[in-house]
Amino acid sequence: RFKVALSNWGALQEARMAPLPPAQMRVTVDGKFFRLGANKFFARGVSYGPFAPSAAYDTFAPPEQTARDFALIRALGANLIRVYHVPPRWLLDLASEHELRVLVDVPWQKHLCFLDSQQSQREAREMVRKAVRDCERHPAVFAFSVVNEIPADIVRWSGVKAVQNFIDDLVQEAKGIDPECLCTFSSYPPTEFLRSTNVDFVCFNVYLHQPKAFENYLARLQMLADTKPLILGEFGIDSIREGEPAKCEILAWQIESAFRSGLAGTVVFSFTDDWHRGGFQIEDWGFGLTTRERKPKESFAAVQRLYGAAPYYALARYPKVSVVVASYNGARTLKTCLDSLARLNYPNYEVILIDDGSTDRTPEIVQLHPAIHYIRQPNLGLSAARNTGIAASTGEIVAFTDSDCRADEDWLHHMIGDLISGGFVGIGGHNFLPPEDSSVAAAVLVSPGGPAHVMLTDREAEHVPGCNMAFFKHALVEVGGFDPVFRRAGDDVDVCWRLLEQGYRIGFSPAGFVWHYRRSTVRAYLKQQAGYGEAEALLANKHPEYFSPLGGSMWRGRIYTQSGLGVTVRRPVIYHGLFGSGFFQKLYTPAPAYPLMVCTSLEYHVLVTLPLLAVSISVPALLPLFFASVLITSGVCIAASVQAVLPRNKRRFWSRPLVALLFLLQPIVRGWARYQWKLTVRPQPRRHPASAVTPPPEAEAVYYWSDSGVDRFRFLRRALSRLDEEGWQTRLDSGWSDHDAEIYGQRWARLRLTSVAEGLAGGKTVVRCRLRANWSLRAKLVFWTLLGFELVVVGVLREAQPWLWMLLLTIPLLGWFLEQEKKNLQALIAGLLDESAAHLGMVKLKSCSPDQTLVPA
Secondary structure, eight states: HHHHHOHHHHHHHHHHSOOOSSSTOOOETTTHHHHHHTTEEOOEEEEEEOOOBTTTTSSSOHHHHHHHHHHHHHHHHEEEEEESSSSOOOHHHHHHHHTTEEEEEEEOOOOSSGGGGGHHHHHHHHHHHHHHHHTTTTTEEEEEEEEEEEHHHHHHHHHHHHHHHHHHHHHHHHHHHOTTOOOOEEEOGGGOOOOSSSSSSSSEEOOOOOOHHHHHHHHHHHHHHSOOOOEEEEEEEOOHHHHHHHHHHHHHHHHHHHHHTTOOOOSSSOSOOOOOETEEEEEEEOOOSBHHHOOHHHHHHHHHHHHHTTEEEEEEEEOOEEEEEEESSSSHHHHHHHHHHTTTTOOEEEEEEEEOOOOOHHHHTTTEEEEEEEEEEOOOOOOHHHHHHHHOOSSEEEEEEEEEEEOOOTHHHHHHHHHTTTOOEEEEEEEEETSSSSHHHHHTTTTTTTTOHHHSSSSSEOOTTTTTEEEEEHHHHHSSSSSSTTTTHHHHHHHHHHHHHHTOOEEEEEEEEEEEEEOHHHHHHHHHHHHHHHHHHHHHHOOOGGGOOSOBBSSSEEOSSSSSOOOOSSEEEEEEOGGGOOOOOOOOOOOOHHHGGGGGSSSIIIIIIIHHHHHHOOOOGGGGHHHHHHHHHHHHHHHHHHHHOOOOOOOOEEEEEEEHHHHHHHHHHHHHHHHHHHHOOOOOOOOOGGOOOOOOOOOEEEEEEEEEEOOOOHHHHHHHHHHHTTOOOEEOOOOSSSSSSSOSSSSEEEEEEEEEEEOEEEEEEEEEEEEEEOOHHHHHHHHHHHHHHHHHHHHHHTTTTTGGGGGGGGHHHHHHHHHHHHHHHHHHHHHHHHHHHHTTTOEEEEOOTTTTOOOEE
């Protein structure tokens, strides 16, 4: 078994305390974090200045004072300073000497209505360009913040989209001079709705002094940041109003909460009480960790202690984790996967590789990792392989990833920390496109059908993707593990739904991420989508309550994914507060226009486009309708590709046409696989012997009498259990229905079961059950489509071929067949109810009149 010994744990801790890489290296983005050379870079910062301006040093202190300040900042345990004016070269050199990085705020007049003035926009662009030029790719520069806290009423006046576009333009101006520089803009709660697609990371200034409110808001910010790193650009406490003891306490839990929440860094405001702003020396605020004379306060020692431990604060406990990797012919990326799992920052775990009958070089690769627990089995499918891993695991927690994933070294540290602290039974996290992946993979990333997590709240998930999830082993055992019927996909959705049905909660860890290599060819992507289509059919068969009558999944939460969900036609809605004064101004994003996406579905092509083509061959006048249908579908796909957010460094001239093509092909391939499974291999419920006797056609109700007072709920539980055993699909009442259950299982009919109990004297009970059968959606579609098609054919060709009217005779025959299916379904369910009643000692009644006249059957 693969374990990290405690001695190695100590070595990892020492490696993190090693000196920084050479000063000439620059910080880069690494998933939800930053990297400096081979090591991660966690920003532990303080704001610095601005000071009273002077002719020689502008808004900065003299070099001698700056050097002393930097030495004190390093003693604090900080590795970053935030400045609010563009620093001179000598200051950047001093920062390098003291192993400090600099977050540079570019000052310009953002407090004016800058979008109303071309001159103001030119000045802002020039200020950004000048800032980047003046810094001359200096390695001490951490990043540029192109703007800091645009007033909310200015944004409301100018328009959110226009302001966002201008921020993106400023980032482009910076990257036009230095393509490798990191850029952000500093937002705050009144403008949390602002989004920029071009920034490298998200930066927020937050001043909240209550632990719960602070932690909840960080969780919200992580959802807003999504796949980008998040840093706290400003937070602090006023010593004058709050007092130093309270300041020490608040700063301590704020710093710890931020790093435990998976933030990539924090910047305390500020280093010193010496602070000049707006032409005035600030005398009545004491946010500094030092006095104006640079004497450390008590809060200096508090931040020093917390920064010394950051970012790896000890977890409440370190339960053993079994990492299970199920692989089938995954040799292309397997070595990368196993190498990453050997370097996890967690002291107590094992790795179990389940080789599900691979025919590639998997056994050879495994020999390079002799400490791994390797199990080879015949090709039984993904769920069976994961169940084998669960059975072989010795950990309290079982984590899952795939052979085409590369785990971040802090993956388990964040996943297990959030799992334990949140009181969840399972948890998941992000999966990112690796930077070395291809441009085709990047197009696949933003095409429909990719991995997604579905969030009920900012912390609680309805579904987490199978390539990055972990569960307490006892919970997996309780629900019977993964269902082996899911051979290629869908197992993660099924197990999440079953855990939720048991009353458990599933969490989400924003910082616990893996890198996931996407399909690198169109053929591989479409093959994957075919597997997803089969999985959807299996899920709809097992969990019909989660699917609409048209077959679409119905999620209670919000879907988060980098994959395209469809075309958005409605504008977002923003809550600004009265007169635009809201402190927390939220953005409500509209859902994609799913009715438009129907035009790309397989059903649309079969029921609309192809019939129009067929009829147009005989009736050329209808040809424009066919072309209009094709144009609508093409337009939706093109619009979706235009709205897709492609990674900037992976864009090619063919990227968006490829995305449009995948939007066209994916629903067809996935839908075809779904219907192929439903129409060919879908299991039918077993016909129960008790169903042999068909009730009279007019009998839509059955009655059962109990002299022992068997209550209705016990009877329903027994009946639904028998339906489940016999393989019937049931959609239970969610509390909003006028029936107890809707029963499926046959292709052409469905039945709604409604029950009521009547209490009689002596504790006796009569349970009435109404069995109301109807045609299924499939039956209705077939009937009305066939009727419409035959009417069109007869109407168009009756003069040339008078005998075609005989086609209409098939309609009564089809109707008779469907009515018989209704009666058969009614008989089958009645038989199962009879068996359930007999098991509970209830007597079936032939009739039950309103005056309580009971007639035994």
